[in-house]
Amino acid sequence: xxxxxxxxxxxxxxxxxxxxxxxxxxxxxxxxxxxxxxxxxxxxxxxxxxxxxxxxxxxxxxxxxxxxxxxxxxxxxxxxxxxxxxxxxxxxxxxxxxxxxxxxxxxxxxxxxxxxxxxxxxxxxxxxxxxxxxxxxxxxxxxxxxxxxxxxxxxxxxxxxxxxxxxxxxxxxxxxxxxxxxxxxxxxxxxxxxxxxxxxxxxxxxxxxxxxxxxxxxxxxxxxxxxxxxxxxxxxxxxxxxxxxxxxxxxxxxxxxxxxxxxxxxxxxxxxxxxxxxxxxxxx
DNA sequence: AGGATAGCCTGCGGGC
DNA sequence: TGCCCGCAGGCTATCC
Numbered sequence: 001x002x003x004x005x006x007x008x009x010x011x012x013x014x015x016x017x018x019x020x021x022x023x024x025x026x027x028x029x030x031x032x033x034x035x036x037x038x039x040x041x042x043x044x045x046x047x048x049x050x051x052x053x054x055x056x057x058x059x060x061x062x063x064x065x066x067x068x069x070x071x072x073x074x075x076x077x078x079x080x081x082x083x084x085x086x087x088x089x090x091x092x093x094x095x096x097x098x099x100x101x102x103x104x105x106x107x108x109x110x111x112x113x114x115x116x117x118x119x120x121x122x123x124x125x126x127x128x129x130x131x132x133x134x135x136x137x138x139x140x141x142x143x144x145x146x147x148x149x150x151x152x153x154x155x156x157x158x159x160x161x162x163x164x165x166x167x168x169x170x171x172x173x174x175x176x177x178x179x180x181x182x183x184x185x186x187x188x189x190x191x192x193x194x195x196x197x198x199x200x201x202x203x204x205x206x207x208x209x210x211x212x213x214x215x216x217x218x219x220x221x222x223x224x225x226x227x228x229x230x231x232x233x234x235x236x237x238x239x240x241x242x243x244x245x246x247x248x249x250x251x252x253x254x255x256x257x258x259x260x261x262x263x264x265x266x267x268x269x270x271x272x273x274x275x276x277x278x279x280x281x282x283x284x
Numbered sequence: 285a286g287g288a289t290a291g292c293c294t295g296c297g298g299g300c
Numbered sequence: 301t302g303c304c305c306g307c308a309g310g311c312t313a314t315c316c
Contacts, residue, residue, distance in 0.1 A: 080309050122293045124310055
């Protein structure tokens with residue numbers, strides 16, 4: 001389940017291999033994964049970066065943008081099971097189901113630069129095309145909250161103001177903060193010692209400061225470890241992430257708390273499986 | 285209008 | 301062995 005750390009790591013892996021490459025061919029085998037929720041008219045190859053030279057990548061929350069010098073920008077969202085990886089020139093692309101889009105890349109002097117592959121079995125993800133990076137930030141990304149990796153306490157407090165939900169529900173809401181999903185919401189709340197059902201309104205300034213710090217720390221540590229692979233996620237070179245080995249609560253229901261030894265509890269909060277330590281995490 | 289809920293979709297694991 | 305059901309979850313649409 002790719003969340004912010006997985007996308008941030010992907011950004012780092014792919015940026016050097018994609019920057020400067022020219023897109024020579026785009027093979028789109030599932031047009032319905034492009035521009036979902038929009039017009040659904042057939043998308044032009046140019047909007048899918050055909051003929052464009054890639055300038056670089058940009059990320060906000062869980063979304064990644066491939067930006068070209070000419071303007072056209074493709075926003076990639078991996079959803080639940082999405083994968084985006086680079087297959088080097090001369091290497092055979094292993095046979096896979098559910099490959100929806102492949103970009104064929106070329107270097108400055110016309111040499112092969114391999115292929116960029118988008119695969120998404122569950123199809124909760126997709127591609128969104130924009131005529132410029134500015135258009136992406138002004139439309140699709142303008143609905144998102146501040147990026148969680150660089151979130152400071154004041155911004156978090158401002159973002160949380162006015163909501164009466166539980167802290168877990170608020171953290172999962174991309175309009176509040178962008179980048180946190182179910183895995184890291186549980187890990188962050190454990191690190192902060194906050195019970196997931198705590199009301200946002202009852203967290204004071206100190207708790208918010210601590211929470212903002214934990215958000216940054218957990219996400220940065222997970223990014224450094226290449227993210228968490230539960231089932232599908234692989235990075236830009238097709239490798240799984242290792243942060244799942246360091247999960248303190250997610251996926252560990254009924255096991256002993258790594259901090260106090262008591263049994264971890266599991267509930268449902270905001271329609272999501274939620275694991276927490278009833279001793280270490282306080283209900284506010 | 286904020287918040288809860290259903291639905292999208294495939295793969296996998298448990299139970300029979 | 302094989303089938304069926306339930307679950308996993310990011311996000312949008314819809315309802316209350």
